[in-house]
Amino acid sequence: xxLIKILLCFGTRPEAIKMAPIVHALKKQKGVEVNVCVTAQxxxxxxxxxDFFEITPDYDLDLMMPNQSLNLLSSRILEKIDIVLLEVxxxxxxVHGDTTTSAMVAIAAFHQNIKVGHVExxxxxxxxxxxxxxxxxRQLTSRIADVHFAPTNESVQNLVKEGILKDTIFKVGNTVxxxxxxxxxxxxxxxxxxxxxxxENQLDKSKKLILVTGHRRENFGDGFLKVCEALIDLSERxxxxxxxxxHLNPKVQEPVYKLLSNNKNIHLIPPAEYPLFIWLMQxxxxxxxxxxxxxxxxxxxGKRVLVTRNVTERKxxxxxxxxxxxxxxxxxxxxxxxxxxxxxxxxxxxENPYGDGKASERIVEVFSIHHAQKRDT
Ligand code: UD1
Ligand code: UDP
Numbered sequence: 001x002x003l004i005k006i007l008l009c010f011g012t013r014p015e016a017i018k019m020a021p022i023v024h025a026l027k028k029q030k031g032v033e034v035n036v037c038v039t040a041q042x043x044x045x046x047x048x049x050x051d052f053f054e055i056t057p058d059y060d061l062d063l064m065m066p067n068q069s070l071n072l073l074s075s076r077i078l079e080k081i082d083i084v085l086l087e088v089x090x091x092x093x094x095v096h097g098d099t100t101t102s103a104m105v106a107i108a109a110f111h112q113n114i115k116v117g118h119v120e121x122x123x124x125x126x127x128x129x130x131x132x133x134x135x136x137x138r139q140l141t142s143r144i145a146d147v148h149f150a151p152t153n154e155s156v157q158n159l160v161k162e163g164i165l166k167d168t169i170f171k172v173g174n175t176v177x178x179x180x181x182x183x184x185x186x187x188x189x190x191x192x193x194x195x196x197x198x199x200e201n202q203l204d205k206s207k208k209l210i211l212v213t214g215h216r217r218e219n220f221g222d223g224f225l226k227v228c229e230a231l232i233d234l235s236e237r238x239x240x241x242x243x244x245x246x247h248l249n250p251k252v253q254e255p256v257y258k259l260l261s262n263n264k265n266i267h268l269i270p271p272a273e274y275p276l277f278i279w280l281m282q283x284x285x286x287x288x289x290x291x292x293x294x295x296x297x298x299x300x301x302g303k304r305v306l307v308t309r310n311v312t313e314r315k316x317x318x319x320x321x322x323x324x325x326x327x328x329x330x331x332x333x334x335x336x337x338x339x340x341x342x343x344x345x346x347x348x349x350x351e352n353p354y355g356d357g358k359a360s361e362r363i364v365e366v367f368s369i370h371h372a373q374k375r376d377t
Contacts, residue, residue: 005033007090011041011101014293019096020053021178021360037084039063039101048273059084067250077104085112098134106144118145122155123313130218130311172362173355176296181357187275195276207241208285215247216290223328228259230333235265245272286340295323299352316353
């Protein structure tokens with residue numbers, strides 16, 4: 001029987017979370033040979049995810065360097081993935097989203113005439129500086145990809161407007177919802193996590209929890225400073241406790257630990273394993289974050305997110321009231337947070353605009369149809 005060979009390639013925490021359900025789904029599919037290659041653009045934060053989702057990569061390029069520059073990382077990815085592509089000779093390479101790993105692997109596959117499938121395609125701000133460099137990574141990958149797995153109507157429309165052939169675009173939803181559902185099911189099936197138990201004992205249940213993350217390059221410097229000032233203000237409320245898992249990027253670690261270490265209502269913790277982070281989101285009264293993935297997960301959990309960015313490529317959540325753009329304006333963050341802490345009683349109806357948990361199934365279906373067509377011709 002003729003096999004279709006698919007190589008999934010990713011490197012950072014969010015890509016791993018969002019590709020994991022596709023790895024699982026493709027591995028169950030007959031007629032498909034699945035290989036996983038991680039660039040390890042992230043090391044510890046990637047390994048946390050691989051471990052939880054029970055994925056052992058076939059290839060691990062182990063590329064992360066402390067404080068890596070975009071160009072050095074890019075050149076190292078191009079060099080190393082070239083060898084893997086020559087060895088595996090896949091029919092398709094699947095990349096995800098907007099990272100340096102996605103854009104460089106897409107270019108490398110194109111150079112070897114290998115077809116590229118782009119998962120989470122079509123998100124746009126049309127602002128090259130925000131998110132930086134992700135907006136351009138997305139646009140580059142769209143120019144190269146042969147198949148585009150777009151999560152929402154808006155992302156489909158963006159691609160169509162850019163002249164991408166309609167029959168190469170598939171609206172499938174965002175696999176982040178599949179991942180979240182898989183994780184919650186695992187957590188409800190006798191899974192124990194020491195870190196959850198530890199934090200459960202440390203936190204004061206009578207207080208409202210504000211969960212915070214941040215890592216965007218465009219917020220480095222002044223932006224992080226202002227967000228931290230807003231958090232200090234909010235931490236002065238007696239009814240509030242803040243938990244902030246701090247991203248391992250030194251440009252995040254340094255200011256955050258310097259500014260927030262000595263505040264009694266602020267807990268700075270290392271990047272949370274995915275189940276711990278889900279547990280924190282479930283407990284949160286409010287999330288303050290510049291993360292893309294968290295904007296997409298929060299609706300499933302019925303949580304509101306103050307998005308510490310000036311623009312977002314995830315507009316659906318804003319339109320439906322799940323997230324609010326606050327930039328890095330200290331007063332705006334404090335005012336909006338206060339409003340939610342004092343008045344938000346939960347959503348009447350929850351429908352996640354980003355997905356329904358079946359995105360990876362739909363992606364597998366597209367490959368099955370393609371495979372059947374290839375066999376018949
Ligand atoms: C990257 C992605 C960004 C994504 C984010 C998710 C690019 C350009 N950026 O940004 O799109 O939203 O990941 O978190 O692809 N580090 C560690 N251990 C880790 C991870 C990072 O020590 O497990 C430190 C290293 O010093 C590393 C630095 O963080 O050099 C920056 O990592 P990098 O992947 O280049 O950028 P991120 O800001 O994480
Ligand atoms: N996340 C996690 N631990 C944390 C912070 C985030 O597991 O301490 C998860 C989160 O639930 C989401 C993803 O990581 O699925 C988002 O990653 P990140 O914010 O690093 O990147 P982005 O989504 O902005 O690209």
